[in-house]
Amino acid sequence: MPEIFHPFASFGLQYRMPMRFEADVFECEVVGEIPEVLRNGAYYRTGGDRLYPTLEEDIILNGDGLVSMFKFEDGHVSFRSRYVETERMKAEKAAKRRLYGKYRNKYTDDESVSNLPQRDNTGNTYAFEHHGELFMLREDSRPYRVDPETLETLGIGQFGGRFGDLRSTALTAHPKIDPKTGEWWSYGVFAGGEPTTDASLHVFGADGELVREQWFQTPYPGLCHDWGVTREHVVLPIMPLVADEARLRAGGDYYEYDPDLPSKWGVMPRDGDPATDMRWFDIPGIVMGHVMNAYSEGDKVIIDTPCSPGNCFSFFKDKHGNQPAMPETITQITRITFDLSKPDSEAVTMEPVNGALGDMPKIDDRYAMQKYRTGYFALRDFPQMGVGQIDWERGTIKVHELENAASQEPVFVPRTPDAPEGDGYILTVIDRMDERRVDLLILDGNDVSREPIATVKLPFALPMSFHGCWVQA
Numbered sequence: 226m227p228e229i230f231h232p233f234a235s236f237g238l239q240y241r242m243p244m245r246f247e248a249d250v251f252e253c254e255v256v257g258e259i260p261e262v263l264r265n266g267a268y269y270r271t272g273g274d275r276l277y278p279t280l281e282e283d284i285i286l287n288g289d290g291l292v293s294m295f296k297f298e299d300g301h302v303s304f305r306s307r308y309v310e311t312e313r314m315k316a317e318k319a320a321k322r323r324l325y326g327k328y329r330n331k332y333t334d335d336e337s338v339s340n341l342p343q344r345d346n347t348g349n350t351y352a353f354e355h356h357g358e359l360f361m362l363r364e365d366s367r368p369y370r371v372d373p374e375t376l377e378t379l380g381i382g383q384f385g386g387r388f389g390d391l392r393s394t395a396l397t398a399h400p401k402i403d404p405k406t407g408e409w410w411s412y413g414v415f416a417g418g419e420p421t422t423d424a425s426l427h428v429f430g431a432d433g434e435l436v437r438e439q440w441f442q443t444p445y446p447g448l449c450h451d452w453g454v455t456r457e458h459v460v461l462p463i464m465p466l467v468a469d470e471a472r473l474r475a476g477g478d479y480y481e482y483d484p485d486l487p488s489k490w491g492v493m494p495r496d497g498d499p500a501t502d503m504r505w506f507d508i509p510g511i512v513m514g515h516v517m518n519a520y521s522e523g524d525k526v527i528i529d530t531p532c533s534p535g536n537c538f539s540f541f542k543d544k545h546g547n548q549p550a551m552p553e554t555i556t557q558i559t560r561i562t563f564d565l566s567k568p569d570s571e572a573v574t575m576e577p578v579n580g581a582l583g584d585m586p587k588i589d590d591r592y593a594m595q596k597y598r599t600g601y602f603a604l605r606d607f608p609q610m611g612v613g614q615i616d617w618e619r620g621t622i623k624v625h626e627l628e629n630a631a632s633q634e635p636v637f638v639p640r641t642p643d644a645p646e647g648d649g650y651i652l653t654v655i656d657r658m659d660e661r662r663v664d665l666l667i668l669d670g671n672d673v674s675r676e677p678i679a680t681v682k683l684p685f686a687l688p689m690s691f692h693g694c695w696v697q698a
């Protein structure tokens with residue numbers, strides 16, 4: 226039986242105040258000069274917000290999707306934010322209160338909405354453009370499509386092809402776009418909707434048509450938020466945060482961290498069958514969420530990822546009911562190499578990068594799936610926050626240091642289509658906590674430590690967004 230639903234009485238105790246409004250700012254204040262390539266286009270982001278008070282221990286991954294757009298027209302910048310008008314939000318607006326309980330736990334919902342489909346499809350994770358359409362991805366669902374001009378929600382994307390429709394109900398919020406073919410590489414864990422080991426690998430062509438889907442089993446029903454695709458291989462990491470139907474029925478959390486389980490890393494040839502060709506490696510004692518990039522060199526498969534010595538998904542407790550201690554949640558960008566010519570026990574090496582503490586890694590996407598030199602990330606070297614840049618050739622980092630502020634995800638835009646790697650600009654939203662507002666910084670992609678090239682100011686704070694993209698006009 227569902228619990229009786231008691232929404233948390235106030236937003237006041239939340240770390241970040243929810244936005245709870247949709248905004249249009251018609252002419253943003255801009256300091257500096259907008260670079261030529263950014264004069265016409267749009268920067269889209271999505272994240273979790275809360276339209277209504279939630280259950281007390283609600284986590285931001287359960288937030289209502291709020292899309293924001295910085296639109297650049299002839300160097301003038303306007304801002305727009307709109308909620309993704311999900312099935313769930315429509316039901317809550319009609320009831321004028323919160324109806325949905327915990328993150329991915331339908332057994333904690335108000336009885337009036339129990340078992341409605343699309344319960345978890347909040348569109349809150351990645352504003353992602355492909356074949357001219359703008360999607361709001363969410364890893365357990367099929368994404369909503371949003372109008373790129375108005376941000377009006379258009380409905381849930383349909384994914385089919387000549388060989389039939391996609392069977393997986395889940396599409397990762399971390400797709401990989403092949404810069405050579407334009408293909409959209411994707412997977413779903415819990416691909417049938419329930420917390421099982423069912424998983425699907427699927428690929429869409431540059432036109433959005435489904436060209437491949439293969440189902441397989443993961444070693445355990447663990448968290449898999451991001452992955453790696455190289456020109457020759459696929460790398461699928463399963464983290465020891467495990468979902469369990471019995472715990473959900475008892476009103477518990479979706480994931481529980483098991484420190485006694487090793488993380489599992491499936492590596493296979495890119496054109497292989499994951500059901501039979503995946504070689505699963507154990508890496509005990511680490512947890513990761515995101516991937517910067519991955520590439521292959523002969524028998525070696527390299528994946529660069531911020532990983533932590535313990536549970537960096539700190540809003541989920543461990544199997545003993547404990548929240549992780551701060552040191553075990555700190556992520557450091559680490560190069561993990563799988564040498565496929567060696568036996569399992571000798572195949573894996575890990576090289577953390579000195580000083581590269583943080584997350585939200587991004588690259589010059591023209592260099593996805595191949596050997597690359599430059600990566601960017603949100604530096605979180607408490608209390609120093611900023612934007613970090615890695616030079617993999619030299620093994621060094623540069624930092625754009627921020628005072629009383631923190632960076633969200635840094636997105637790279639090349640200066641011209643054929644500019645060298647890293648020759649371009651970083652777009653990143655900066656939280657100015659003491660001023661309760663944000664700036665959008667435009668930094669030099671060749672050297673983020675320099676002064677911002679331009680700053681777009683907003684007169685209010687934004688909730689944390691997760692991931693976004695630049696779309697050229």
Ligand SMILES: [Fe+2]
Nearest residue numbers: 450515691692
């Ligand atoms: Fe993510």
